[in-house]
Amino acid sequence: MPEGHSVHRIARQFALHFVGQSVTASSPQGRFAAGAAQISGMRMTDARAVGKQMFLEFDERLWLRVHLGMYGAWDFAGDITADATTASANGRMGQTNQRGTVVGAESGAAPVSPAPASAAPASPAAGQNGENEDSLHSIGAPRRTRLRMSESEKLGMPLETFPPEPIGAVRVRLRTEGAVADLRGPTACEVLHPEEVQAVIAKLGPDPLLDDAGDGEDRFVTAVRKKQTPIGLILMDQAVVSGIGNVYRAELLFRARLNPHTPGKLVTDDLARALWKDWSYLLELGVRTGQMMTMDDLDDEGYTRALANRDDRHWVYHRAGKPCRVCGTDIVMELAAARKLYYCPHCQA
DNA sequence: CATCGATGTTGAG
DNA sequence: TCAACCTCGATGG
Numbered sequence A: 001m002p003e004g005h006s007v008h009r010i011a012r013q014f015a016l017h018f019v020g021q022s023v024t025a026s027s028p029q030g031r032f033a034a035g036a037a038q039i040s041g042m043r044m045t046d047a048r049a050v051g052k053q054m055f056l057e058f059d060e061r062l063w064l065r066v067h068l069g070m071y072g073a074w075d076f077a078g079d080i081t082a083d084a085t086t087a088s089a090n091g092r093m094g095q096t097n098q099r100g101t102v103v104g105a106e107s108g109a110a111p112v113s114p115a116p117a118s119a120a121p122a123s124p125a126a127g128q129n130g131e132n133e134d135s136l137h138s139i140g141a142p143r144r145t146r147l148r149m150s151e152s153e154k155l156g157m158p159l160e161t162f163p164p165e166p167i168g169a170v171r172v173r174l175r176t177e178g179a180v181a182d183l184r185g186p187t188a189c190e191v192l193h194p195e196e197v198q199a200v201i202a203k204l205g206p207d208p209l210l211d212d213a214g215d216g217e218d219r220f221v222t223a224v225r226k227k228q229t230p231i232g233l234i235l236m237d238q239a240v241v242s243g244i245g246n247v248y249r250a251e252l253l254f255r256a257r258l259n260p261h262t263p264g265k266l267v268t269d270d271l272a273r274a275l276w277k278d279w280s281y282l283l284e285l286g287v288r289t290g291q292m293m294t295m296d297d298l299d300d301e302g303y304t305r306a307l308a309n310r311d312d313r314h315w316v317y318h319r320a321g322k323p324c325r326v327c328g329t330d331i332v333m334e335l336a337a338a339r340k341l342y343y344c345p346h347c348q349a
Numbered sequence B: 001c002a003t004c005g006a007t008g009t010t011g012a013g
Numbered sequence C: 001t002c003a004a005c006c007t008c009g010a011t012g013g
Helices: A004-017 A033-039 A194-202 A216-226 A246-255 A269-289 A300-308
Strands: A024-026 A044-050 A053-058 A062-067 A073-080 A143-149 A153-155 A172-175 A179-184 A188-192 A332-336 A339-343
Touching: A004 A044, A004 A053, A004 A073, A004 A143, A004 A179, A004 A269, A024 A033, A033 A062, A033 A172, A033 A188, A062 A194, A188 A194, A216 A269, A246 A269, A246 A339
Parallel strands: none
Antiparallel strands: A024 A172, A044 A053, A053 A062, A062 A188, A073 A143, A073 A179, A143 A153, A172 A179, A332 A339
16 A cells, blocks of 8 residues: 555664664464564664565565555554654645646646755754654654554554554564564565565666666666556556555656656656656655655645645545646546556646 | 455466 | 455445
8 A cells, every 4th residue: 555655664663663673573463473483583684665665684684575565554662753743844845836837837738847855955953864854753752652654654542561462463573672563464575585685676666765866767767768558557567666656656647747648658758757856756755754745835724734634635646526626627537457547638638 | 334445466367 | 357465444324
């Protein structure tokens, strides 16, 4: 379920609270007993996200690969910094509003001109290292609490006892002295050796958070413009670009005013580059705020509404039959590769 | 309380 | 192309 931004946030939780610690691994559900035994007692040495996949490294170069798939989720509990502040003003970035195209402008063919990720001003007390983790720390000292991380994040009840009883079918429990992470419902969960991790990553397209400084954009543009496949399908292809899911797919296409059926070959170089830059922007925004906010440039009222209502966060996703926010035309939904694809037939003609 | 649908991927046919 | 995987929030009665 989670698209790329959530996985990066989960990896960040592990980096913050587990890396460097000795970890006890178990499989309360039983299905991962053997794998858990392989890594239990080792120190976690790294936590990384690549697109929708997460890799946790342990001593002896053993890696745990996790893909949450449709329903997967991690529940954290214990002395963790629950990042609940993201939905507040903290998540509100400077709205570099040089995108007349998106707000209410009906300027048809104007390509996306998203603010580069780096241009979004960090909030006042931004950390050094280029990391913007103020939202993680702003809540103060770690609290003994629960935090569910799937497609959305929910703060649970404060903890009475530690560790808490596993709830439901927990495939893996990772535990340090002060914190617990429970994994349920993943599509993939396996222990790998470094070469196997490399093989998985090699098959993945670029992730803007990892490849932005390198050749990520060029790899993306080249791959897109080589294909006859409709761009609406290409954006979902994890071999072309990592981390985009059904929501970001629809929203990126709308923001670019690009028809989903356009063959990759016919997407101009400029437009392909704009798509990559917009994905970089939205991903960074999603990681920073914990929200899939694909309509930026909202006024305070709109922002409040968007936070309250999931349905007010997007241009076209999940809005079939509703009027386009820009031109009023009914948003269309059609199935593409068994996934629901939403777009505005007028703006994205 | 039962049913539906979902922000994903794989593998069988 | 489609079922299976597997969980839970939203929806409706």
